[in-house]
Amino acid sequence: MNILVLGSGGREHALAWKLRQSKLCSRLLVAPGNAGTSQYGENVSLSITDFEAIRSLCVTEFIEMVIVGPEEPLVKGIYDFFKNHDDLKLITVIGPSAGAAQLEGSKAFSKKFMQRHNIPTAAYAEFDETTYESGKKYISNHSLPVVLKADGLAAGKGVIICETHHEALDAFEQMIIKKQFGEASSKVVIEEFLQGIELSVFVLTDGQQYKVIGHAKDYKRIGEGDTGLNTGGMGCVSPVPFAHEAFMQKVEERIIKPTVQGLSDEKLEYHGFIFIGLMNKDGEPHVIEYNCRLGDPETEVIMPRLKNDLLELLVAVKINQLNNLEIEFDERSVATIVAVSGGYPGEYKKGIEMKGLPDMQPEDKDVLVFHAGTKNIDDLVVTNGGRVLAVTAFGHDIKSAVEKSRKALEDIDFEGIYYRKDIGFEF
Numbered sequence: 306m307n308i309l310v311l312g313s314g315g316r317e318h319a320l321a322w323k324l325r326q327s328k329l330c331s332r333l334l335v336a337p338g339n340a341g342t343s344q345y346g347e348n349v350s351l352s353i354t355d356f357e358a359i360r361s362l363c364v365t366e367f368i369e370m371v372i373v374g375p376e377e378p379l380v381k382g383i384y385d386f387f388k389n390h391d392d393l394k395l396i397t398v399i400g401p402s403a404g405a406a407q408l409e410g411s412k413a414f415s416k417k418f419m420q421r422h423n424i425p426t427a428a429y430a431e432f433d434e435t436t437y438e439s440g441k442k443y444i445s446n447h448s449l450p451v452v453l454k455a456d457g458l459a460a461g462k463g464v465i466i467c468e469t470h471h472e473a474l475d476a477f478e479q480m481i482i483k484k485q486f487g488e489a490s491s492k493v494v495i496e497e498f499l500q501g502i503e504l505s506v507f508v509l510t511d512g513q514q515y516k517v518i519g520h521a522k523d524y525k526r527i528g529e530g531d532t533g534l535n536t537g538g539m540g541c542v543s544p545v546p547f548a549h550e551a552f553m554q555k556v557e558e559r560i561i562k563p564t565v566q567g568l569s570d571e572k573l574e575y576h577g578f579i580f581i582g583l584m585n586k587d588g589e590p591h592v593i594e595y596n597c598r599l600g601d602p603e604t605e606v607i608m609p610r611l612k613n614d615l616l617e618l619l620v621a622v623k624i625n626q627l628n629n630l631e632i633e634f635d636e637r638s639v640a641t642i643v644a645v646s647g648g649y650p651g652e653y654k655k656g657i658e659m660k661g662l663p664d665m666q667p668e669d670k671d672v673l674v675f676h677a678g679t680k681n682i683d684d685l686v687v688t689n690g691g692r693v694l695a696v697t698a699f700g701h702d703i704k705s706a707v708e709k710s711r712k713a714l715e716d717i718d719f720e721g722i723y724y725r726k727d728i729g730f731e732f
């Protein structure tokens with residue numbers, strides 16, 4: 306099969322690494338990709354929301370499947386675009402329709418969906434400009450901390466956890482009146498704070514059948530000990546000790562089954578990955594958010610742990626045969642540590658030369674260096690983003706996996722390099 310992967314992060318490098326191992330994969334294109342993806346496929350420079358450019362690439366290169374990495378093209382309707390054009394409709398798009406992608410694209414939509422299907426989540430209310438005054442009252446009477454969420458996509462910055470009513474009222478005004486996130490904050494969800502430990506669970510579905518393809522714990526804060534500003538993710542571990550069989554059984558019965566059934570009942574087409582961000586609150590799982598894609602850096606631990614041929618799974622999604630496959634996991638623990646540019650998540654420099662990077666990596670290696678924000682300039686690899694690399698390693702337990710990843714990072718250097726040395730600290 307000829308495959309096109311859309312995106313340019315560590316997630317897409319891990320996908321390219323995994324897809325390249327499939328006997329079903331003939332050609333692999335990654336758009337726009339990074340210096341790492343070019344080791345496994347051909348990078349094509351285009352914008353992932355330029356659907357016409359993607360269309361002509363698919364037609365001229367005889368693409369048979371498009372795997373969409375980030376949420377933006379999905380929320381903007383790439384699935385429907387392919388379905389509605391005669392020259393594209395035989396191409397499989399891995400991702401949800403725009404309707405179903407609202408699970409990520411609109412917090413208000415996803416909260417209502419969970420309510421309709423009795424899926425455990427934090428209590429909430431939604432407000433907009435017309436209900437601003439009652440929103441202020443709702444906040445003033447709310448227990449603390451209180452969580453404010455911009456309804457739409459806000460590049461991971463739309464969630465504010467407020468410790469005081471004053472702070473919450475201020476954030477509410479910024480969002481609704483001052484339009485801090487533009488259209489994305491014209492509606493705001495106000496919800497109860499859930500105390501617990503977070504877990505990311507990944508499901509592959511055709512909208513009827515599903516398989517759990519892995520889970521991971523993500524470390525979002527920039528500083529060690531989970532301190533400082535939020536980032537896209539500074540590291541991940543999998544499997545997570547508290548996600549044992551009994552807990553995952555609850556996740557499946559109370560969350561995954563009603564979610565997939567809900568999609569089916571509401572005729573929301575979905576052929577792709579569901580990323581369920583949940584909170585383990587006293588042993589009970591509650592949904593914090595849905596994402597309509599794989600996570601980054603979660604993919605950099607999920608793909609190495611997954612023993613199945615990924616393309617075989619995706620073909621099973623296309624032909625509604627997921628139930629005929631068994632998911633198999635590597636028994637070892639996997640950790641990834643993300644190396645970022647100095648200054649991230651604030652301002653940082655790009656174009657810095659990188660040293661010590663390994664070449665293309667065989668599938669049986671126990672350390673894998675996935676590129677995120679990198680690009681080739683002539684023979685050099687230079688930094689090209691905040692999150693630069695995700696270094697993944699296997700170990701007999703989480704500690705040894707993290708240790709191996711840290712050791713591998715010692716051989717890599719670029720000016721300003723920073724990474725957390727305490728990923729997996731609580732295990």
Ligand code: AMP
Binds near residue numbers: 463498594
């Ligand atoms: P999101 O943008 O929805 O991923 O939210 C960002 C982060 O905010 C989550 O990963 C959680 O750490 C935190 N968060 C969101 N909602 C809640 C909640 N109701 N209770 C506690 N933490 C939350």
Ligand code: GLY
Binds near residue numbers: 602
């Ligand atoms: N690591 C969190 C995300 O991909 O949204």
